[in-house]
Amino acid sequence: MDLSSIANNINYHYQQGSRKIQIGGAVSGLDTASIIEKLLEVEAIPLQRLNEKFLKYSNLQKAYKNVSEKIREFYNFLGNFSLQANLIPKTASVSSSVLSASATAAAVDGSYLINVESVATNSNFIGGIFAKSVTEESQLSELNTRYVPMNGTVRVRVGNLERTFDYSTTDTVGDVAAKLESTLSDLGVTAFVKFQDGRLIIEANTAFQISNVSGNFTFLFRLNDSYVRYVDGKYILESSGHVGAFSSFKTLSDLGINEDKTLTINGKEITLAKGDSISKVVSKINSLLNDVSAHYDDKYGRLVLVSKKTGDELISVSGDSDIMQVLGLSEGTFNIGSVARLTVTFNGYSETVVSKSNSVMYKGLTLNLSGTGQTTVTVSTDVDAIVNKVKDFVNKWNELTDFLYKKLTEDKVKGKKEDEMSEEEKLQGLLKNDSYLRRIFDRFRNFLYQSVNGVKLADLGIVSGDRGKGFTNTMRGKLELDEDKLKKFIETNGTDAVWKFFGSTEGDKGFGLRLKDFTFDLTKFNGEIDTVAGMNGRLEREKRILSKRMVAMMQYIEKKEQMLWQKYSALESALSKLAAQGSFMANAFAQRK
Structure with a gap:
């Protein structure tokens, strides 16, 4: 007999040892397997009943778990609902x-x-400019801090007219400024071109446009990301930044540092390698410091440190003299935040x-x-927000009590075999008229008659909603909210009156807090529901007792099956010997004739 499905229910290691290849009835002609199966089915009736009881307890545990989860959901709602910030929304x-x-x-x-x-404001430390020094006497070949200078041709356009001029990397900055001014003059423009504080500045009385025909003139002088402005009757175009500012990809070795150096910012040491780029230096500062952020201002060619917090935060910078000098930090200025x-x-x-x-x-x-x-x-x-919060409470309460009442009154599924049912259908009706669930439900319903400092739910407009002789809502624990009465209650007693009823800890404990405590006691580990349906609860203890009895019965049935096979095998053996003797005697009589 196959007992594997029952064994699986109780995690019993069941081996069908007796179901080896058995050939019965070879001599007798009896259907031995069917006979033994029928005999064992009778023996297994008590085991089947125990299994049904075991499964019922397992399903009861699941049903109680669903109840616990629903109540826990209400508990979580109450945790936020009863807060002062929720019930006195401003x-x-x-x-x-x-x-x-x-x-x-x-x-x-x-x-x-x-x-x-x-x-x-934030405090900041602005480093000194450590760009390459560029003057009017500098050759264009020296403007190599961001790009590799190339010979080329520049186009200057004014209206529909345009002119070009050529330049080479051996030209000085002053040469190029003179060429540009002359070209604008050829186009009929009164212009003044100068190089000042690391920037090329062009002033003209007419709008103009400058672009590259070949080479990288506009990039070298940082005109590619600049634009013409109209100021006080003049059209002005100037470099967007210092033309000697280093690209953030330049390494410390490019700046003359040939060995590892150390910076200390706000007491935190930062080791810089000669191969670190300027952007890598910034990255190291930002990754190691929690109170300061750094960035490289490539418009001016300087490091800027900013406190992450506003107010009078301090920024201290020290380190090896050469790295301080190269990065312009020795000439930096600290500005304290306000x-x-x-x-x-x-x-x-x-x-x-x-x-x-x-x-x-x-x-x-x-x-x-x-x-x-x-x-x-x-x-x-916000009085309307208070009303909505109370409405949420009423809805959540009704959702819970409807669930509990349904579990207490629903019938089991009929007309379906168990293996055809869904998990939910298997649990349906298990808690009908359950005495323990009834006590939980009644205790919830009894809360409706409690008061807090003399105030009841009805004073807030929260009632069962029953009218006349009917008590359906009262029996089901269902609530309704009279919003006008609630608003009148708030108007009369103050905007904090609802919170005092539900969430106050002064005097009588608030109604919401009482419910929260009750639902916690029901659903906590080793709480009231856990003592019935938890891992150490009553149902689990009953299942352990049943499983021991079921194991003993299965072992008995296994032995019974082995014994029956042995007996029928002995019968077959005896019949075989008897048949052999009869055959011998028949042969002997035949020979004597």
Whole structure:
């Protein structure tokens, strides 16, 4: 007899040892296997009943687990619902763009006049320029900090007219400036071209355009990413940055550093290798420091360090003298950040607030400063939001009680075999009229009659909704919300009255907190439901007892099967011998004739 399905239910290692190849009835003609199977089926009836009971307990555990998960879902809802911030929702409106604001439940309703005198800024350390020195006497071949200079031709266009001029890398910066000024003059433009502070500057009385025909003139003088501006009657085009500024891909060895060096920023040592590029130096600083960020300003050719926090943060820089010199840090300038300062006037009382951050906390208000100036912040309690929160509670309560009531009253699935049912259908009806679930449901329903400091749910407009002689909603624990009555309750008792009922910890514990404690006791590890359906609960203990009995029965049936096969095998052996003797005697009689 195959007991493997039952064995799997209780994790019993079942081997069909007795089901080796058995050939019965060879002599007797009996269907030995069928006879033994029928005999064992009778012997296995008690085992089948135990298995059915075992499966029922397993399904009961699953059903209780579903109940626990549903109650736990309500517990999680209550955790957020009962918070003061949820039940006293505040709105903060601002009259200008000086700041944005939000309010917590602690903020007092009213208008706050706020004058922002200063915003918080970051401290910074601006390194000195370590670009290559370029003058009018410098040849173009020396402008190799970003690109490789090439001979070429430049096109200058004014309206529909254009002229070109050639240049070579042996030309000086002054030569090229003179060629450019002469070309503009040939086009009828009054122009002045000069080279000053590392930049080429072109001023003209007419709009013009400069481009490369060949070579990389505009890139060398950083005109490729610049544009013509009209200022005070002049058209001006100038280099977008210092033409001697190094590319961030240049290495420290390109700058004259031939061995590893050390920088120390805010007490943190940073080792720099000669092969590190300028961008790698910046990356190392940013990866090793938590309080400072660095970037390379390639417009001016300098390193800039900025504190990550606003306010009076310090930035200290030291290191090997040559690396400090090469990177311009020895000539750097430290600028300390400023704090935010604002005056808040409320109900005629003014108070000065100072903060290192532009996110300022003030008596339940969060003020995010974006500029200076005066503004008004108006704080009010959102009554509609309170009503919606209470509505959410009623809906969540009804969802839970509907679930529990359904489990208490639903019938088992009929007209289907168990192997045709879904998991949900197998659990359906198992908890019908279950005494333990009934106690849980009744305890939930009893909460509806509790009061908090003399206030009941009905005072907030939360009632069963029954009218006349019917008590259907009351029996099911179903609630309805009268929104107008709730608003009247808030108007009469204050905007914090709903929170005091549900979430207050002063005096009587809030209604929501009581429910939260109750649902936690039900669903926690080794809680009330766990003592029934958990791994050490009553049902599990019953299953362990059943599994021991089932193992003993299976072992008995296995032995019984072996014994029956042995007996029928002995019968076949005896019949075989008897047949052999009869054949011998028949042969003997035949020979005597």
